[in-house]
Structures are given as structure tokens and as C-alpha cells.
Amino acid sequence: MENPACIPFERQHKEQAKSLLSGVLPVPLVRLSQRLEEAIDRDARLGLAHVAVYRQADQSERVVGIILAHLETTTTSLETCCAMIYVDALAVDGVFQGQRLGTRLLERVLVPSLSNGLRVREVYLHTPCHDNELIMFYRKRGFVPDGDVVENYYPRRWVRPPHAIVMRWRPSETTTATPRAL
Ligand SMILES: CC(C)(COP(=O)(O)OP(=O)(O)OC[C@H]1O[C@@H](n2cnc3c(N)ncnc32)[C@H](O)[C@@H]1OP(=O)(O)O)[C@@H](O)C(=O)NCCC(=O)NCCS
16 A cells, blocks of 8 residues: 655645544544635645555555644744744544654654744643543654643543543653754
């Protein structure tokens, strides 16, 4: 099977991305649709929204993974900014899990300077407090729980118990990233 490619999120991926995320992002479909529009107009330009696409036998593309993140703080110029990035969602189609797609998508956000010149101060996210497998997934990729439990973070019908922890990733002192021209 051909290895799916991780590419910037674009409008043509929106409907498939919506199906993939509808079980993962605890927001109503209308809000999810708005969030994907923001990702197309804003986050993808900053290298913070990517999809993994698999080319099918008929040459059509199937979206099999997605990461959505956004910039929370910035200074005036992209070249000098020190960014705080929040990961809204990361999801990989069940059939394609375990093939490093989740890791590759996450790396796109952890090293966004590869695509846009952002200098990252911190990347953080929420994860269900009871999901040890997911917590381990992020731990192995350098994220550390900040110790607090955010009570009732998720809608109850979505995640039980509905509490979250925050996990944070910071670049090591030795991380060097050469910004490319925008
Ligand atoms: C978490 C997730 C994105 C990982 O994607 P992936 O492509 O399977 O990940 P990779 O192949 O890069 O890494 C595999 C690792 O993930 C772990 N993993 C596999 N399925 C998993 C799952 N359902 N939940 C958490 N971790 C999982 C494996 O144990 C493996 O661990 P390893 O690092 O010891 O090898 C994917 O499992 C997923 O979409 N889960 C459902 C949605 C979700 O929970 N998203 C995160 C919150 S927004």
C-alpha cells in the first residue's frame, strides 16, 4: 500500500476532514465546519493544519489523517515571533493507525519552522485524563503533563469521565530550525 503523504490542509479536503474529525473533536458539526474554514483561511498558511492523504486506485485522494492547530500568541513579525501553539485535534483513520501517520502529522506542528519560519516557544493540548494510551503517545513524543486536571472539559456524552489534562511540549535548547522564506 502506498504511503500516505502529509500535505497542507486545503478546501478540497474539508468534507472528508469533517467526517474524520466528527468523532474526535467534541464540538457540534456547525462549529466543526467553521473551525475547518478557519484552518483553511488561517492555520494552513502558517503550517499548522495538515492532512494525510492516500491516493486510491482511481487516483482520487482520501483523507486518512489530520492535525489542526492554531497560533495563540505572536509578536509583530513572523520571522521573529515566538509562538505558543494549541493543538485542537489529531486524528488518523483506524485502518491507517500504527503507521506513524500521527507522529508525522504532529511533527509538522512541532517543527512548523520547516514550512513557515515560526519560532515555537510551546505547543500544548488537552487530552482525556483517563486515556493512558493517548497520554503515553504524547509522552513518547516529548509532551509532559502540567499536573492539573481540567474538570468537565469535555461534553459528558463525548468523553467519560469528562476531565482533561494539559500536556506541553517545548523545543529543546539544541533544537535548531532554519526558517525558510514564506
Ligand atoms: C492517537 C492517534 C492520532 C495516533 O495515530 P497513529 O498514526 O496510529 O500513530 P503512530 O503510528 O504515529 O504511533 C503509534 C503509536 O500510537 C499508539 N496508538 C495506537 N492507537 C492508539 C489510540 N487509539 N490511541 C492512542 N494511541 C494509540 C500506539 O500504541 C503507538 O505507540 P508507540 O509510540 O509505542 O509505537 C490515533 O490513534 C487516533 O487518531 N486516535 C483517535 C483520535 C484521538 O484520540 N486523537 C487524539 C485526541 S485529539
